[in-house]
Amino acid sequence: MAQTAIPFLFMRGGTSRGPYFRREDLPSERDSLERVLVAALGSGHPLNIDGIGGGTAVTTKVAMLSPSKEPGCDVDYFFAQVSVADRKVDFKPTCGNILSGVGPAAIELGILPATGDVTRVRIHSVNTAAKVEAIVQTPGGTVSYEGDAAIDGVPGTAAPVYLNFMDVVGSTTGALLPTGNLTDDIDGITVTCMDVAMPIVIARAEAFGLSGYETVEELDSNRAFYARMEPIRRKAGLLMGMGDVSSSVVPKFALLAPPRAGGTIAARYFMPLNCHPTMAVTGAQCLASCVLTPGTVADQLATLPEGIPALVKIEHPGGMIDVTVDYETSAKGFTLKSAGLLRTARLLARGEVLVPSIGL
Structure with a gap:
């Protein structure tokens, strides 16, 4: 069976994990994109045995990155939540843990350069239109993953990634209190x-x-x-x-x-x-x-x-x-x-994920 190879980074972002792709390496049409992500993650089995998902919702998340078209931003972050077992993809939400890896991944993928020992990456969340500044440690112009920052839910320590969220009120519904009531x-x-x-x-x-x-x-x-x-x-x-x-x-x-x-x-x-x-x-x-x-x-x-x-x-x-x-x-x-918030991220692997070419 012929397969298609898609380059990716495999990263832990905060307390989540998943593949980080360049958006241009994936299908532009939504149905084809869903099929690729389902195949890549192995959705359809509780263990994701035929893909690189981890069998839980926090390990079947996907980040798709591209140079930003939003004024004042460096990178567009398009998120997908792939289901573990029922072969579905939800593009409505975003994920702040996976976002922790967006700054490092954007630099690793060449979407923007490091700008010194610390690089500020201005991120536009495509799913919610929120804007986030990520402060990434880049000593000598290279992303560093080693450091003394610790977050609960992840063993050990790593380099800190500082996230500053703006314009997040009403991210989906347009209102702080969408029903109009406090309760x-x-x-x-x-x-x-x-x-x-x-x-x-x-x-x-x-x-x-x-x-x-x-x-x-x-x-x-x-x-x-x-x-x-x-x-x-x-x-x-x-x-x-x-x-x-x-x-x-x-x-x-x-x-x-x-x-x-x-x-x-x-x-x-x-x-x-x-x-x-x-x-x-x-x-x-x-x-x-x-x-x-x-x-x-x-x-x-x-x-x-x-x-x-x-x-x-x-x-x-x-x-x-x-x-x-x-x-x-x-x-x-x-x-x-x-x-x-303070988060951490780590690059786990890089290479190509292979998906069946049939139907893509």
Whole structure:
């Protein structure tokens, strides 16, 4: 069987992993692109045995990069979430963890040069129109992956990648509160529907009879919880103006609980039909904004930080993620100026991924 070779970088970005392609090396037509990504990742089998996916949602993510057409930006970042088992590709969301590798990958792929010992890469997220500045360590004009930065969910240390997110409010729906309300009652559960970097339906863990401190394995084995949560997520999607979301991974879902490890809030983040092993970068920004917005489901749960910018520390199954939030509150409500996070990335392999040529 003839196969087509496609050059790629295989990278860990934050707590996710996947291939990074040049957009020009992939089909421009959407149906053909989906077939290529399904074949490359091996979607259609729980282990992705016939591709380079890792059998979980955090290891079946794809970044496609190109020189940016957006004024003031260096690189366009087009994200795809490939499903593990059902041969589907969702282009609606973005991924902040995979974004952690976009700056290093863009330099490695020759999309822009290193500009000294530190290179600022201005990224345009094609999926959400958000703009992000990534600060990449490039001593001697070469991307460095070695350093002392550590993030929970990844063993060891690596070079830091600083991310500064701007223009992320209403990234999908066009509004901070897409339903127009601080809270909504859906099927007897009070939720906050918020859209900052990622639209999320947020509830208190106790509303589902949960502590909010359950492990990923405990939550994923609790199918009764998912059976109750998913109808709420779908109805929330309609209220948020997103239409029928039954076949989409957005909006995501999250549960909140009081902190118990010195953080601001404890959270569990769902993708949406399994629990994230740590925390999504985009999800962290939205949950931090929820914590800082008076009147949401986070009220009385969080240990609020002092000062602005505020350091919001979110406890997750793998540890903690910190979000530095520059914001203001007024009679009009919460206004996000920017959100910053520290992530790491590492180049794992480079070469060509082979996909069947039939049907491409």
